[in-house]
Amino acid sequence: MVNVRLRLAGMRRTIEAKADPWSGTVSFDGRMHHIDEWEWDVPVDGVMYGVALNDQKEWEALSTEMNAPPYEKPPEGPVLYMKPANTINAHRRPVLLPRGVKHLQAAPALGIVIGRTAARVQREQALDFVFGYTIVHDLSIPHKQRYRPAVKEQARDGFAPVGPWIVPKEEAPPLFSLVAHVYVNGRLVQRADPSRFRQPVEQWLAEVTEFMTLYPGDVLFFSWPADAPLVSAGDVVRIEIDGIGALENEIAPEQGGDEQ
Amino acid sequence: MKRARVAWNGTVTEAEPLDDGRLRLPDGTIVDELDVMWLPPVEPGVIVALGLNYADHAGELSFAAPKEPLLFLKGKNTLVGHRGRTVRPEGVNMMHYECELAVVIGRPARRVRAEQAYDYISGYTIANDYAVRDYLENYYRPNFRVKNRDRATPLGPWIVSHDEVGDPMALRLRTYVNGAVVQEGYTGDMIFSIPYLLEYITEFMTLAPGDVMLTGTPKGAVNVQPGDEVVTEIERIGRLVNYIA
Numbered sequence: 001m002v003n004v005r006l007r008l009a010g011m012r013r014t015i016e017a018k019a020d021p022w023s024g025t026v027s028f029d030g031r032m033h034h035i036d037e038w039e040w041d042v043p044v045d046g047v048m049y050g051v052a053l054n055d056q057k058e059w060e061a062l063s064t065e066m067n068a069p070p071y072e073k074p075p076e077g078p079v080l081y082m083k084p085a086n087t088i089n090a091h092r093r094p095v096l097l098p099r100g101v102k103h104l105q106a107a108p109a110l111g112i113v114i115g116r117t118a119a120r121v122q123r124e125q126a127l128d129f130v131f132g133y134t135i136v137h138d139l140s141i142p143h144k145q146r147y148r149p150a151v152k153e154q155a156r157d158g159f160a161p162v163g164p165w166i167v168p169k170e171e172a173p174p175l176f177s178l179v180a181h182v183y184v185n186g187r188l189v190q191r192a193d194p195s196r197f198r199q200p201v202e203q204w205l206a207e208v209t210e211f212m213t214l215y216p217g218d219v220l221f222f223s224w225p226a227d228a229p230l231v232s233a234g235d236v237v238r239i240e241i242d243g244i245g246a247l248e249n250e251i252a253p254e255q256g257g258d259e260q
Numbered sequence: 261m262k263r264a265r266v267a268w269n270g271t272v273t274e275a276e277p278l279d280d281g282r283l284r285l286p287d288g289t290i291v292d293e294l295d296v297m298w299l300p301p302v303e304p305g306v307i308v309a310l311g312l313n314y315a316d317h318a319g320e321l322s323f324a325a326p327k328e329p330l331l332f333l334k335g336k337n338t339l340v341g342h343r344g345r346t347v348r349p350e351g352v353n354m355m356h357y358e359c360e361l362a363v364v365i366g367r368p369a370r371r372v373r374a375e376q377a378y379d380y381i382s383g384y385t386i387a388n389d390y391a392v393r394d395y396l397e398n399y400y401r402p403n404f405r406v407k408n409r410d411r412a413t414p415l416g417p418w419i420v421s422h423d424e425v426g427d428p429m430a431l432r433l434r435t436y437v438n439g440a441v442v443q444e445g446y447t448g449d450m451i452f453s454i455p456y457l458l459e460y461i462t463e464f465m466t467l468a469p470g471d472v473m474l475t476g477t478p479k480g481a482v483n484v485q486p487g488d489e490v491v492t493e494i495e496r497i498g499r500l501v502n503y504i505a
Contacts, residue, residue, distance in 0.1 A: 047335045052400065071398045079397070080404040082333040085305040086466045098464065119410070149400045151308070151331040156464040157370075211349075211409045213337045 001027065002172070002243075005132070006165035009039035009090070019165060021245040035164060040091040043134060043166045044113055046217030048083040050138060050154075051204050052146070056196045057226035070147045078207045081149065083138070083160035083221075091164035094252035098156065101141055103230040104251060108180040108192065108239040109136035109223035112201055113166050119213040126205035131216070132168040133178065135239050135247040137161040138223040142230065161249045162219065173243035175201060183238040184229050192224035262498075263383075264418040265303075265341075266296035277418050298342035300415040301385055302364055304472040307334040307413075308461060309360075309389060311402060313450050313476025320479045329452045329460055332402055334474075337410050342417035345505040346390055347410075348486055354393040355484055357502075358477035359435045359492035361428060361447050362387040363454055364419050365473070370466040377455035380467075383419040384428055386500040387474045388435075388492040390414075391481075414492070414502040415472070425496050428454055432495040433478060437488050445478025447494075 001018040006026070008015075017028035024035035053059055053075060066074045089095060097104060115131025138160065141153040172178070175194055182190035194201075205220065214220060231237055233253040240246040264275045264283065268291055275283040281293050311330040312318040318325050340346060348355045366382025390412040395405040425431070428447060435443035452460070454475060461467065484490055488504040 049335070049404075075397045075399045075403075077395060077397060077403070077405045079399040080408070081400055082335065084308075084333055084465070085468070146399050147401060148330060149332040149402075151333060152464055155333060157466050211405055212335065213410050215337070 002167055004165035004167050005043055007041040007043050009041050011041060014043055019245065021167070021243055024246065040164050042088050042090050042162050043164070044162060044217055044219050046114065046215055046219060048088070048136065048160055048162070048219045048221060049208070050081045050083065050109065050221050050223060052079040052081055054198050054204070054222050055224050055226050056198050059198055061226060078204060080208065081154055084155055086157050087155055087160040089158040089161040089249065091161065091247055092249065093158070093161065094250050095139055095158050095161065096254040097233045097251050098141070099254050103142060103232050105140050105142045105225065105228050106182070106231045106237045107138040107223040107225040107228035108182050108190065108241070109138040109221040110178055110180065110194065110241060111136040111162060111219045111221040114214045114216055114218045114220070117213060117215055118205065118209045121206055121209045123202045123206040126202040127169065129205065129214070130169055132166045133172050133241070133244050134162055134166045134219070135241050135244055136219065136221040136223070137237065137239055137247055137249055138221065138225070161247055163247055164245055167244050177242060178244060179242045180224060181240045182229060183240070184231055184235050189229045190224070190227050192227070196224060197222060261421050261424060262418040263301060264416070265299040265301050267299060268296045272299065298344070298417055300339040300341050301417070301419045302470050302472060303336065304470050305468050306465070306471040307336070307338070307474065308465070308471070309334055309407070309474040310452070310457065310476035313452055314445060314478040315449065315451055316445070316479035317477055317481070320481065325451050329457055331461070332407060334408055334413060338408055338413035339415050340411035340413065340502070341415070343501050344411065344414055345503045346412050346414065347505050348484065349392060352392055352394040356391055356393070356481035357435055357443070357484060357490050357492065358389040358391060358481065359433045359443055359445070359494070360387040360389050360474045360477050361431065361433065361494055362415060363428070363473040363475060365467045365471040366469055368466060368468055369458065369462045372458050372462045374455035374459040377458040378422060380458060381422050382469070383421040384425050384497055385416055385419045386492050386494050386497055388414040388490065388500060388502055389474055389477065414500055416500050417498055420497050431497070434493045435480065436491040436493070437482065437484060442482045443478065443480030445480070447475070449478060450475060
C-alpha cells in the first residue's frame with residue numbers, strides 16, 4: 001500500500017488514503033474499500049500541459065516529414081499543448097465521441113504533478129518541484145497536421161481523464177520504471193515506458209519553466225502516442241502505470257440535443 | 261458598469277473605477293487609483309485566443325486569411341494587470357504588442373448559436389498579447405514559447421459590461437508606444453466575428469463564467485524595447501498601460 005491523494009465525487013478537497021495501485025484496494029478512515037465502490041473526482045485542479053514530440057518512436061516516424069514544409073526542421077524548443085479546464089475528466093466518467101467522428105486516439109500519458117511553484121528551475125533540482133505522479137488519458141481526434149495548434153482535436157470537453165489519484169514521488173517507484181499498459185475492452189494493446197522519452201522529465205521541466213511558471217497542482221504530462229490505440233464508441237480504455245494505478249474510461253457516443 | 265480587481269491594504273478586492281480616476285471598494289471606501297495594485301480583472305479558467313483574425317495583420321505576416329478560426333490556448337501564468345511590467349527576453353530581435361478585444365464569458369456556454377452569443381458575454385476588457393517572434397517554430401504555431409510566457413499578456417484595466425459597450429464589433433483599437441500611435445484598427449474588420457467565434461468554439465468546448473476569449477489583433481506590430489511604455493486602447497473600454505522591462 002502507498003499513500004495517495006485522491007478526491008471522491010462530492011468532496012471539495014483531496015484527502016490522503018492508502019492504496020494498492022495493483023489491486024485497487026483503498027483504505028481510509030480505518031476501513032478498506034475497493035476502487036469501484038465510489039464515484040471519483042479528479043485529484044488535480046491546475047492547468048494540464050502536454051509535451052508533444054517527446055515520444056522517441058513518434059519522433060523517428062516523423063523524421064523525414066519534420067525536415068519538409070511546412071515544418072522545415074525539427075523543433076528546438078519544447079512543443080507544448082494544453083488540456084484546458086473543460087477537458088478534465090474523472091476516472092470512470094465517460095468520454096464522448098463527437099458526432100461524425102469514428103475514432104479517437106487514446107494515448108497513455110504520465111502526469112507529473114507540480115508541488116511547488118516552479119519558475120526557471122535547474123535540471124538538477126527539477127524533481128524537488130514535483131509532488132507526485134498521476135495517469136493522464138490524452139485523447140484526441142486523430143490529426144496529421146502539427147503546424148497549427150490542434151485545439152479542436154485535443155481540447156474538447158472531457159478529452160483528458162486524469163487520476164484516479166496522485167502518488168507522491170517518494171512513494172512511487174523510480175521514474176524510469178513507470179511502465180504503462182493500455183487495455184481496450186480487457187485486451188492489452190500497448191506497452192510503453194519512459195525510456196522512450198526523448199529527454200528526461202527533469203530536462204523538460206527546466207526548459208518549460210525557463211519561460212512559463214508551473215504552479216502547485218499544475219500537471220506536465222508525457223504521452224506515448226506512437227502506438228496508441230484508436231478507439232470508438234463502446235470501448236473501455238484502461239491505462240495502467242506500474243506503481244501508480246489504473247485509470248479507466250468508456251468511450252460513449254455523443255447524443256444529440258442540448259438545444260439552447 | 262466597470263469592474264476591476266485590485267490589491268489594496270494587504271488584500272485583493274473588487275473595485276469600481278469612478279470617472280474621476282478613483283475607485284470605490286465594495287464597502288464604499290474610496291481609494292486613489294495610484295494607491296492600488298491593479299490585477300487582471302478576471303481569473304479565467306480557460307483563455308482561448310485567436311491568431312490572424314484581422315486580414316490586414318495576416319497580410320502583414322504574409323499569411324492568407326484563414327478559412328477556419330486559428331485558435332490557441334493560454335495559461336494563467338501569462339496574465340499581468342494594468343501598469344504591470346512585461347519582460348523582453350535578453351538577446352531577442354523582435355517582440356511586439358498585440359492590442360486585442362478580450363471577451364469575458366458570463367454564463368456556462370455550450371453549443372451557443374451565433375444569434376444568442378451576446379447573452380453569454382458579461383463584458384469586455386483589453387488584452388495586450390505580446391509575442392516574441394524569435395522563438396517561433398513551425399509546430400503548433402504560435403508555440404507556447406512565443407505566446408505563453410509569464411506576465412506577457414497584460415489584461416485590464418477593468419471589465420466593462422456588454423450593455424455599456426453596446427456593439428463590440430464597432431470599436432476602434434489603438435496602441436501607443438511612448439505616446440506615439442503605432443497600431444490602429446477596428447473590431448468590425450475581424451475575419452471571424454465574436455458571435456461566430458463563440459458558436460465555433462462552444463461546439464466542442466464548454467466555456468465557464470470568467471473564461472476569456474482574445475479576439476486577435478489588427479495590423480501594426482512594431483518591436484518594443486526595455487523602458488517603453490505601451491498603451492493599448494479600445495474605444496468604450498479604456499486604456500491598458502504596460503511597461504517593458
